[in-house]
Amino acid sequence: xxxxxxxxxxxxxxxxxxxxxxxxxxxxxxxxxxxxxxxxxxxxxxxxxxxxxxxxxxxxxxxxxxxxxxxxxxxxxxxxxxxxxxxxxxxxxxxxxxxxxxxxxxxxxxxxxxxxxxxxxxxxxxxxxxxxxxxxxxxxxxxxxxxxxxxxxxxxxxxxxxxxxxxxxxxxxxxxxxxxxxxxxxxxxxxxxxxxxxxxxxxxxxxxxxxxxxxxxxxxxxxxxxxxxxxxxxxxxxxxxxxxxxxxxxxxxxxxxxxxxxxxxxxxxxxxxxxx
Amino acid sequence: xxxxxxxxxxxxxxxxxxxxxxxxxxxxxxxxxxxxxxxxxxxxxxxxxxxxxxxxxxxxxxxxxxxxxxxxxxxxxxxxxxxxxxxxxxxxxxxxxxxxxxxxxxxxxxxxxxxxxxxxxxxxxxxxxxxxxxxxxxxxxxxxxxxxxxxxxxxxxxxxxxxxxxxxxxxxxxxxxxxxxxxxxxxxxxxxxxxxxxxxxxxxxxxxxxxxxxxxxxxxxxxxxxxxxxxxxxxxxxxxxxxxxxxxxxxxxxxxxxxxxxxxxxxxxxxxxxxxxxxxxxxxxxxxxxxxxxxxxxxxxxxxxxxxxxxxxxxxxxxxxxxxxxxxxxxxxxxxxxxxxxxxxxxxxxxxxxxxxxxxxxxxxxxxxxxxxxxxxxxxxxxxxxxxxxxxxxxxxxxxxxxxxxxxxxxxxxxxxxxxxxxxxxxxxxxxxxxxxxxxxxxxxxxxxxxxxxxxxxxxxxxxxxxxxxxxx
Ligand SMILES: Cc1cc2nc3c(=O)[nH]c(=O)nc-3n(C[C@H](O)[C@H](O)[C@H](O)COP(=O)(O)OP(=O)(O)OC[C@H]3O[C@@H](n4cnc5c(N)ncnc54)[C@H](O)[C@@H]3O)c2cc1C
Ligand code: SF4
Ligand code: FES
Numbered sequence: 001x002x003x004x005x006x007x008x009x010x011x012x013x014x015x016x017x018x019x020x021x022x023x024x025x026x027x028x029x030x031x032x033x034x035x036x037x038x039x040x041x042x043x044x045x046x047x048x049x050x051x052x053x054x055x056x057x058x059x060x061x062x063x064x065x066x067x068x069x070x071x072x073x074x075x076x077x078x079x080x081x082x083x084x085x086x087x088x089x090x091x092x093x094x095x096x097x098x099x100x101x102x103x104x105x106x107x108x109x110x111x112x113x114x115x116x117x118x119x120x121x122x123x124x125x126x127x128x129x130x131x132x133x134x135x136x137x138x139x140x141x142x143x144x145x146x147x148x149x150x151x152x153x154x155x156x157x158x159x160x161x162x163x164x165x166x167x168x169x170x171x172x173x174x175x176x177x178x179x180x181x182x183x184x185x186x187x188x189x190x191x192x193x194x195x196x197x198x199x200x201x202x203x204x205x206x207x208x209x210x211x212x213x214x215x216x217x218x219x220x221x222x223x224x225x226x227x228x229x230x231x232x233x234x235x236x237x238x239x240x241x242x243x244x245x246x247x248x249x250x251x252x253x254x255x256x257x258x259x260x261x262x263x264x265x266x267x268x269x270x271x272x273x274x275x276x
Numbered sequence: 277x278x279x280x281x282x283x284x285x286x287x288x289x290x291x292x293x294x295x296x297x298x299x300x301x302x303x304x305x306x307x308x309x310x311x312x313x314x315x316x317x318x319x320x321x322x323x324x325x326x327x328x329x330x331x332x333x334x335x336x337x338x339x340x341x342x343x344x345x346x347x348x349x350x351x352x353x354x355x356x357x358x359x360x361x362x363x364x365x366x367x368x369x370x371x372x373x374x375x376x377x378x379x380x381x382x383x384x385x386x387x388x389x390x391x392x393x394x395x396x397x398x399x400x401x402x403x404x405x406x407x408x409x410x411x412x413x414x415x416x417x418x419x420x421x422x423x424x425x426x427x428x429x430x431x432x433x434x435x436x437x438x439x440x441x442x443x444x445x446x447x448x449x450x451x452x453x454x455x456x457x458x459x460x461x462x463x464x465x466x467x468x469x470x471x472x473x474x475x476x477x478x479x480x481x482x483x484x485x486x487x488x489x490x491x492x493x494x495x496x497x498x499x500x501x502x503x504x505x506x507x508x509x510x511x512x513x514x515x516x517x518x519x520x521x522x523x524x525x526x527x528x529x530x531x532x533x534x535x536x537x538x539x540x541x542x543x544x545x546x547x548x549x550x551x552x553x554x555x556x557x558x559x560x561x562x563x564x565x566x567x568x569x570x571x572x573x574x575x576x577x578x579x580x581x582x583x584x585x586x587x588x589x590x591x592x593x594x595x596x597x598x599x600x601x602x603x604x605x606x607x608x609x610x611x612x613x614x615x616x617x618x619x620x621x622x623x624x625x626x627x628x629x630x631x632x633x634x635x636x637x638x639x640x641x642x643x644x645x646x647x648x649x650x651x652x653x654x655x656x657x658x659x660x661x662x663x664x665x666x667x668x669x670x671x672x673x674x675x676x677x678x679x680x681x682x683x684x685x686x687x688x689x690x691x692x693x694x695x696x697x698x699x700x701x702x703x704x705x706x707x708x709x710x711x712x713x714x715x716x717x718x719x720x721x722x723x724x725x726x727x728x729x730x731x732x733x734x735x736x737x738x739x740x741x742x743x744x745x746x747x748x749x
Contacts, residue, residue: 024496024502028500028501028502038458042551042557042558042559043559044550045458045550069559073559084458085458085494086495087458087495087497088497088501089501090497090500216550217456217545219456219497219500219684220522220523220682220683220684221522221523221682222524222539222541222542222545223524223526223538223542224538233526233532238684252533252635255634255635256533256535256635258634258635259535259536260561260563263555263556263561264561266556267555267556267559267561270556
């Protein structure tokens with residue numbers, strides 16, 4: 001069992017943080033890599049990118065949004081409980097290098113994934129501007145940590161309840177107009193990554209995105225995670241999860257993410273009835 | 277018991293004993309094992325049919341050289357425990373092999389009795405002995421050599437890895453198996469369905485090894501969680517790589533990424549390993565097509581097409597670009613599939629998948645083929661017939677046209693030489709790789725093959741590893 005040693009509820013209880021004992025993974029993991037978790041015997045294998053690792057303590061941290069049966073089940077796990085299986089670190093680490101000025105754009109729980117990458121980019125000497133967004137103020141996560149991990153933090157909310165009123169793309173546009181940017185890293189909901197990439201393409205700024213397709217094994221063995229990048233089929237679990245944002249077929253990815261919508265709804269509803 | 281067997285009618289008069297099985301209509305809707313297995317009486321009667329040849333022609337057909345007349349004689353005499361012991365001398369997974377080996381092209385294909393009539397049912401008898409032992413045996417462990425103090429890491433828990441583990445633990449080495457998935461067994465677990473190989477049997481085989489002292493560590497993706505070189509740093513003296521051929525092939529035609537197009541690996545893994553066939557009791561979903569097309573005609577394709585029926589398909593069709601004679605699956609599987617209602621479309625290949633506005637597959641366009649000159653595999657190459665396009669409706673497509681070498685481990689390990697397809701190169705007699713202290717075997721060396729060949733490769737490697745641990749490289 002992989003024990004939960006620390007747990008936090010964020011964003012109105014819809015986003016949960018788990019710090020989990022997983023010594024081997026913690027020692028190996030690099031920013032941008034993910035793990036696959038399975039709560040119990042009947043559980044599903046769910047990929048989540050690590051938000052933090054502590055090699056000394058031997059723990060990894062994941063932050064996830066409760067969206068369906070599996071994440072609702074994860075939410076029931078308290079400190080002292082654990083996951084039956086945690087597999088990783090999987091995927092290619094982010095290529096961290098000194099480029100100059102970098103903008104990190106995060107939305108939703110993507111901010112959690114972006115955090116270690118942002119910090120690493122700053123550590124190697126980049127000037128890091130960070131733009132994070134949420135639907136409203138109470139749904140925003142990790143503001144303090146993102147502030148510490150970057151040189152400049154810009155916040156926006158869709159409803160204007162906090163920070164800039166609008167989308168991350170609006171703020172990004174201002175930044176791109178204002179100064180020369182060497183690279184953008186965008187992690188969040190697929191539509192957000194799609195629109196960020198569309199914009200940065202106009203400005204001709206290299207953009208990295210981290211994709212989250214449906215996965216099973218996470219080792220390149222099933223092809224369930226396939227995405228089209230630059231007209232070629234790639235397996236996100238081994239070739240990614242990060243790809244050149246300008247090359248990704250986002251529309252295909254959005255459709256493929258809907259593959260089990262109906263099943264998930266059924267499973268989730270039954271779970272909620274049982275749980276109440 | 278032995279006496280009873282000799283009272284049976286003259287040997288030549290005994291017909292090959294049929295395997296009792298579930299009715300096709302019934303079994304096509306459940307995941308229970310199809311054949312029930314022989315009763316002791318039937319097994320003894322079938323064993324009677326063996327001529328006990330002095331120079332048995334069946335044995336050379338067995339990749340691990342089981343003493344076939346020997347174990348059959350013991351069944352005939354009712355000495356079932358002795359019979360399983362005899363099998364274990366050469367084969368550590370007889371319950372599995374009795375069920376999944378392609379006997380018709382191995383032992384049974386060469387059996388002398390088969391020259392005139394039906395060959396001795398060697399596979400069914402092997403299965404019987406193993407099942408009898410599992411259900412009635414004492415569970416006593418075979419003897420083990422004194423500890424040698426040497427540590428061996430086995431990467432992958434398929435038949436190759438399990439064989440190496442079993443052989444080396446018996447020789448007194450300290451063996452740990454590292455498996456990427458959350459459960460051990462390799463293809464036996466995630467690929468071959470329950471109705472052909474109950475997972476309980478795989479679990480028991482692994483449990484047997486654990487009782488012998490083998491340590492099994494799941495969730496260890498070697499190359500990611502730990503590398504081969506780090507295994508040496510951790511004190512392992514030798515490493516065996518048996519990671520299988522887990523890289524799915526997709527057809528490079530338009531629409532290949534539509535929802536409802538699975539690799540057989542994904543489809544079977546969801547169903548078998550994740551138990552999606554028991555959704556929503558198990559959380560992993562699977563697309564349940566009503567009108568299913570499976571591409572390919574190997575064992576994997578048969579397993580997929582038959583799984584689809586059990587998951588509620590009204591139509592389950594196999595589209596294969598060659599003809600019936602080239603079908604590579606075990607004949608029993610083809611026969612079972614046809615009985616259950618799987619339809620075959622020979623000499624056809626898809627050229628395009630058609631989707632709806634939600635990105636879900638609704639059909640495919642195919643071309644008819646004819647057989648031309650033989651290709652590299654010696655089989656006649658299928659050639660498309662111009663203007664022969666036709667359409668098939670379908671809401672689920674399972675692509676079972678073969679697998680390749682998964683590069684995850686090989687790319688992360690320096691010094692391992694690969695062939696041009698990415699499979700690991702080994703020295704034939706020992707299965708040594710080009711990296712010191714590392715052996716390999718099974719599908720990652722040969723490409724997708726069979727359980728028994730993987731086990732044979734494991735046996736060769738285990739012997740060589742033992743020599744190395746005793747005398748050096
Ligand atoms: C659906 C299906 C049906 C089949 N039917 C038959 C049949 O009827 N008869 C027959 O003889 N053969 C059959 N085969 C073929 C047979 O199963 C294989 O040839 C055989 O299992 C190969 O054994 P292996 O030990 O080389 O590899 P596998 O059984 O593939 O096992 C490899 C193991 O290694 C693990 N692994 C992979 N990468 C790593 C890594 N980096 N770190 C740690 N672990 C790793 C995998 O998860 C897996 O558990 C079938 C295959 C399939 C897919
Ligand atoms: S060839 Fe047939 S009859 Fe002869 S020993 Fe083998 S199984 Fe028996
Ligand atoms: S999750 Fe199976 S190949 Fe990527």
